[in-house]
Amino acid sequence: MSVYTKRGDKGITDMARTKNVSKSDDRIQLVGAIDELNSHIGLVKCMLKWEETVKMLSSIQDNLDLIAAGVEDPYSRDFKVNEEIVDNLEKETDRLEELCGQQAGKKVSGQNRTAAEINVTRAVARRTERCLAQVAVKFGADTESKKYLNRLSDYLSLLAKYVELSDALGLTEDQNVEKQNIKKQDVEKQKVKTQNTISEISNGIDEKVVREVLAQMGIQSRITLKKAKALIEKIEEESIRRGMNSVIAICGPEGNPIAVHVMDGAYLVSYDVAVKKAYTSVAVKMSTRELGELAGPGGTFYGVDTLESGKIAIFGGGVPLKCGNTIIGGLGISGGTSEEDHSLAEYGLTVLGDIM
Structure with a gap:
């Protein structure tokens, strides 16, 4: 026919x-x-x-x-x-x-x-x-x-x-741009442009827009228990490789604990310290090592560790977990020296993308 x-x-x-x-x-x-x-x-x-x-x-x-x-x-x-x-x-x-x-x-x-x-x-x-x-x-x-x-x-x-x-807000992809051809300096320029755009329109947009867009794109706006457990497992493997007995704590973007893992042989005090580091990282939106550098005498955050009933930690091991520019949680490590804890937390950031 x-x-x-x-x-x-x-x-x-x-x-x-x-x-x-x-x-x-x-x-x-x-x-x-x-x-x-x-x-x-x-x-x-x-x-x-x-x-x-x-x-x-x-x-x-x-x-x-x-x-x-x-x-x-x-x-x-x-x-x-x-x-x-x-x-x-x-x-x-x-x-x-x-x-x-x-x-x-x-x-x-x-x-x-x-x-x-x-x-x-x-x-x-x-x-x-x-x-x-x-x-x-x-x-x-x-x-x-x-x-x-x-x-x-x-x-x-x-x-x-x-x-x-x-x-x-920089949360959608431009299908006409070949990302592999974008030079590093162009990426940095785009980040600055995006931040300027956000500032210009921020009066009309609240956090709900950001979280809704992330959800539409299939991206978590906060770390889930399942993702937290997967991240802890990877960090524990690295901690064992380094010969450390650590406590690994992960909290949500509001600071409430999601998961705390205590490795065999970890110090009893490390539990509270790891939880504080995770909380601090989201409370001040920076690593606890960075905060420690700013909390010395004459520093911008001098005396911050005395606030909030001792919930703030100012030594290395706490880092905010981010998806793009959005904080989805906090990670706290305790068990070694300040530098060792910070290094292990930095490792956690490198493998975060694998589990998200």
Whole structure:
């Protein structure tokens, strides 16, 4: 059977219950607009790596197919958009609006290609909504379908802004850049640029945006117990190789302990010291060795070890665990000299990427 029938050569086509409909008919124009919108959404899906967002866009495509089928066969109950479908889209729109904060009402700048493509998709969604309104005047239309298309453009507008903000935070990849060709100095320049951008827009973004973007990308915003145990296992192996009997403590970004491992032969006092080192590293956002250098007489943090009921440690062995620029936890090592503990903690940082 040939892919072409030649019936459309005269500018006519068929609908589910109506034959010989002109291709200039408003209903055919609407179905075509929905098809175009669906194609743009498909392109956006290819450009995004966020699994949950891609799933949401796939469900939107299914709902658009449902609306198109309802236009062609308005008498079938199988092709009706229900309130639940509209509610789900509204909830996701509300979530994005909250994450975007004060930036939600601003226009997309066009500096991010994916965001720009989503913005084009939004414009096509608006045109599709106008086509549906025109069909409704002449032939009637499903009320929930009209609501859905109206909400869809709002959702796409916020999604574009959300993607742009995420890129400004340096948390998305530019697929047009070949990373292997970027020189080291260019990387450092980009880091500075990213930090400046964050400062410029920080009034409109809070920590929830950062954590949400990390989650969308499949990156942990805090170290989990499973990851902590895996990191401890690697550090213990290295500690044994070095002939050290250590206590290894890992806390969350808020300072609460997640896991503490005591090796055979470790000093009793090392337990409390390791926990303090882990806590200190996230409390001051630097290694405890760095803090120790600043805590001497005349130093910026002189006397800090007397604060917080003795919870602060100012000798080597504590380091913050980071994913990008976000602190996801703290690591504390105790069992050897200050330098030995710090060296083992630094080793922990080198293997962190292997378990994340």
